[in-house]
Amino acid sequence: MLERGTIAVKRGLAQMLKGGVIMDVVTPEQAKIAEEAGACAVMALERVPADIRAAGGVARMADPERIIKIMDAVSIPVMAKCRIGHIVEAQVLEAIGVDFIDESEVLTPADESHHINKWAFKVPFVCGARDLGEALRRIGEGAAMIRTKGEAGTGNIVEAVRHMRAIMDHIRKLQNMPEEELMAEAKALGAPYELVKETARLGRLPVVNFAAGGVATPADAALMMLLGADGVFVGSGIFKSDDPERRAAAIVKAVTFYQDPAVIAQVSRGLGEAMRGIDVRTLAPEERLAVRGW
Amino acid sequence: MARIGVLALQGDFLEHEVALRHLGQEVVQVRTVAHLDGIDGLIIPGGESTTFGRLMSDLGLYRALADMIAAGLPVWGTCAGLILLARHVLDLSYPTLAALDIVVDRNAYGRQVDSFEMDVQVPVLGPEPFRAIFIRAPVIQAVGEGVEVLARLPQGEDVPRVGAGTPIAVCQGRVLGTTFHPELTQDLRFHRHFLELVAGRVAPI
Numbered sequence: 001m002l003e004r005g006t007i008a009v010k011r012g013l014a015q016m017l018k019g020g021v022i023m024d025v026v027t028p029e030q031a032k033i034a035e036e037a038g039a040c041a042v043m044a045l046e047r048v049p050a051d052i053r054a055a056g057g058v059a060r061m062a063d064p065e066r067i068i069k070i071m072d073a074v075s076i077p078v079m080a081k082c083r084i085g086h087i088v089e090a091q092v093l094e095a096i097g098v099d100f101i102d103e104s105e106v107l108t109p110a111d112e113s114h115h116i117n118k119w120a121f122k123v124p125f126v127c128g129a130r131d132l133g134e135a136l137r138r139i140g141e142g143a144a145m146i147r148t149k150g151e152a153g154t155g156n157i158v159e160a161v162r163h164m165r166a167i168m169d170h171i172r173k174l175q176n177m178p179e180e181e182l183m184a185e186a187k188a189l190g191a192p193y194e195l196v197k198e199t200a201r202l203g204r205l206p207v208v209n210f211a212a213g214g215v216a217t218p219a220d221a222a223l224m225m226l227l228g229a230d231g232v233f234v235g236s237g238i239f240k241s242d243d244p245e246r247r248a249a250a251i252v253k254a255v256t257f258y259q260d261p262a263v264i265a266q267v268s269r270g271l272g273e274a275m276r277g278i279d280v281r282t283l284a285p286e287e288r289l290a291v292r293g294w
Numbered sequence: 295m296a297r298i299g300v301l302a303l304q305g306d307f308l309e310h311e312v313a314l315r316h317l318g319q320e321v322v323q324v325r326t327v328a329h330l331d332g333i334d335g336l337i338i339p340g341g342e343s344t345t346f347g348r349l350m351s352d353l354g355l356y357r358a359l360a361d362m363i364a365a366g367l368p369v370w371g372t373c374a375g376l377i378l379l380a381r382h383v384l385d386l387s388y389p390t391l392a393a394l395d396i397v398v399d400r401n402a403y404g405r406q407v408d409s410f411e412m413d414v415q416v417p418v419l420g421p422e423p424f425r426a427i428f429i430r431a432p433v434i435q436a437v438g439e440g441v442e443v444l445a446r447l448p449q450g451e452d453v454p455r456v457g458a459g460t461p462i463a464v465c466q467g468r469v470l471g472t473t474f475h476p477e478l479t480q481d482l483r484f485h486r487h488f489l490e491l492v493a494g495r496v497a498p499i
Contacts, residue, residue, distance in 0.1 A: 003411055035344055098406075100406065256349060
């Protein structure tokens, strides 16, 4: 019997994206630049996160018209974002045929208590996480892929590093625990016991885990790979820089060759200015996107 | 024990590596021409074919790989890997290695929501069905005379018309291609079959 939307099929697409770079784009032209540079997927948006910050107001799912034009322009997978808990935005994105939905804290949350039940969809979901408990709750709700939240639209890698280290450190801690301690640990994490056991056994999350939120340079991307990311999302970092084409191709190479500083040095040369960026410590608490999500 | 290279530019190369290590093989991640030295076989994994194309072109891997395949290096491509081995691919802006005389249509089943898994029969692996996982899979539209078809998608009312009855696993000489992902399952029979090909225990067609 033929089956669609199974765990293997949904998590499998994320496995195909590993070792790659997923780039935020707002037009078909940008999507083509990303594809030619070697992006393994694009995220179709109304605005990149840096512009969402600047615009203020309520950030919603992109216009389906914009997403469809981007889907028509490239052959690589196209992702799109819906608001946290906005079941109908997700249904709309599934209906137009996006390949992956990002239930994203970058948009204004629609529900302050509950995320979407992602098991109810055939399309796979990626969700942000700051720590292991949050990652496992999202997987428990059906997410087929996790990414660090970082602090989107800042061009500042510090939060993505914090979140990746938090997840990886906690996994290493689980691996060293005797099995009888895992139930209390699941309680402390606020995460499903079965997923805690599986993570301890695997020594990694049971789904693909990308880095996101603040990647601006090839070295930033390579750093996240070194810390254990399976791949990298780049949001504002590419199309808010001086030379998006070269920067995009350079970040793709830096991810493939993250263990080879000579290659990272070579691709980093003469790239022009990176996005200007924001010191995260200057953000007011209500300006922080990473705290959205429960 | 053989020394098997796995093209590690992007995609699910680690899944192939894990399968090969289970079978006691030495594995080399291939990112540059120098990594190709001394390998007995090569796997091109799943991933994005345009990403592979861009990186292979920048890194000068096309020429080196094509020469080694022409000299008899056994190669297996899964999904995106099969696309890069095909003689002709509709609508791909990069060259291919043209090691399998097949014509391929990328993403022919539609988008990710149309991806699927099902049991298929692969006679060369024995009577037990193989769980085939198709992720934004290509369709093989035509095969040349020298190509042996190892498996076809069944015909059935639930099978998408575009793929029904088409080849999903093919072999030509020492080159193997599958449109699905054995590396996403725990079933190691396809990896064993490839190692037989590497060892020269399967007579090339």
